Amino acid sequence: MIYVICYDWASTSGNHTGMRYLYEYIQKSNPELYKMYTFNMGRRFLDKGKRGKQISVFFTALKLAMTYKSGDKFILTEYLHRDSYQILFAKIIRFICPKAPIYAMVHLVPEKLEGQYSKAQIRKSSRFVTEIVTLGSSLTCYLNNLGIENVYTSFHYVDNNYYTPSANLYNRDDDVKVIVMGALARDFEQIAYIVSKLPQIRFYICKGREKIDYLFSGFKNATLVGYVPEVELKHYMNDSDISLNVMKDTIGSNVICTSMATGLAMVVSDVGSIRDYCDETNACFCSSPDDFIKNIMILANDRELLNSLKKMSLKKAQQFSIDNYCASLSSLLK
Incomplete structure (x- = not known):
């Protein structure tokens, strides 16, 4: 089983964008392979406030670690976002299941990362995961320059079944x-x-x-x-x-x-x-x-x-x- 740990952000909730939509799309295509755990950023009782989110993430990680089976994998969609507590999640999984594959997505610009963590903390966080996944080469380069080698460069997606051009894209009479x-x-x-x-x-x-x-x-x-x-x-x-x-x-x-x-x-x-x-x-x-x-x-x-x-x-x-x-x-x- 591939366990996806993600958040439902207000800015993309219900839209055809964001990590939740992406992995719901993937899960629908592979329901036997993927299972999602979604934290709703303040909409549920346990997710309210920093302590509530931390407790919720802690017990989810503990539950999955205790039921871990060989072949299970984890995807963390908001790694290094302080409010996600996904470093805590990775630490628990790694401590109890040292061989579990953990893929952690990082998609904050370096300035935002350094506003939340020291460079030493960023380096240390990479030890808890199998691979850090970025959405651009510049972030990969930044992490490599910190001495982090377990980085995979992916790309941002778009649902181009929903985001489509207008019928008159090339034939417009009005101003640009x-x-x-x-x-x-x-x-x-x-x-x-x-x-x-x-x-x-x-x-x-x-x-x-x-x-x-x-x-x-x-x-x-x-x-x-x-x-x-x-x-x-x-x-x-x-x-x-x-x-x-x-x-x-x-x-x-x-x-x-x-x-x-x-x-x-x-x-x-x-x-x-x-x-x-x-x-x-x-x-x-x-x-x-x-x-x-x-x-x-x-x-x-x-x-x-x-x-x-x-x-x-x-x-x-x-x-x-x-x-x-x-x-x-x-x-x-x-």
């Missing part, structure tokens, strides 16, 4: 629209500057729960979109032409993959693992605010080039399909 999504390691001040310099371009700023309204005050070309259901977010994506990603870092992203699957041209910061997902055929790489402004204007004035990038985004998104991820995971676990 740009969508901004995501909050992790995003530079909203720089985004506001870009919006201010492009009054002729319409922007959808999907801010979620971020308190950034003041940055866009008075901008008539910016529509601020708060936290909305997935189907509504997909509507904004299908009404857009360009996905703007002004990032301080990235190690694999829902936003990047879903943007490509909906056929958006990518205008992105040239940072982190972005080149694992995009290349010059579907993206404009930028290193300054002026780069972003220039590339958005180039695409807005050249529909042929814009459509070419859209087409290649769709093609590249197939590489990161949820079914390809399943095949990659199966290969890792053999």
Whole structure:
């Protein structure tokens, strides 16, 4: 049996994204092979508060360790996220079942990791698992540079049965629209500057729960979109032409993959693992605010080039399909 220990995050709960959806998809295809344990981040009594989550994780790990059979494996989907207590889980399994294979997914940027742990603690955490699984080469490189060798580079997935392009993706008569999504390691001040310099371009700023309204005050070309259901977010994506990603870092992203699957041209910061997902055929790489402004204007004035990038985004998104991820995971676990 392969036991999956995951969390249901409010930001992706019920959506076609996130680790819970991924492994539910895998479990439905292989119900005899996979069993999930999902912690609901405060929605159940035992999950409320740090102590409650810690107790819940402790007893789940203890139960699985005591019933462990040869051939069983474990997948931890939020390793090194302090609120997940998955280091505690791995320690218990490793102490009671020293030969049990444990695969631990890490998908926080280095800055976030170092905000929660020292480098020595990160190194030590790698000893409790068989393999650390990342979603981008830049995070793998960071961990390797810390002296951690048991790292496997995977990729972020997208359900491109759900995230699909609009029917009129290549044939639009109205002005070019740009969508901004995501909050992790995003530079909203720089985004506001870009919006201010492009009054002729319409922007959808999907801010979620971020308190950034003041940055866009008075901008008539910016529509601020708060936290909305997935189907509504997909509507904004299908009404857009360009996905703007002004990032301080990235190690694999829902936003990047879903943007490509909906056929958006990518205008992105040239940072982190972005080149694992995009290349010059579907993206404009930028290193300054002026780069972003220039590339958005180039695409807005050249529909042929814009459509070419859209087409290649769709093609590249197939590489990161949820079914390809399943095949990659199966290969890792053999």
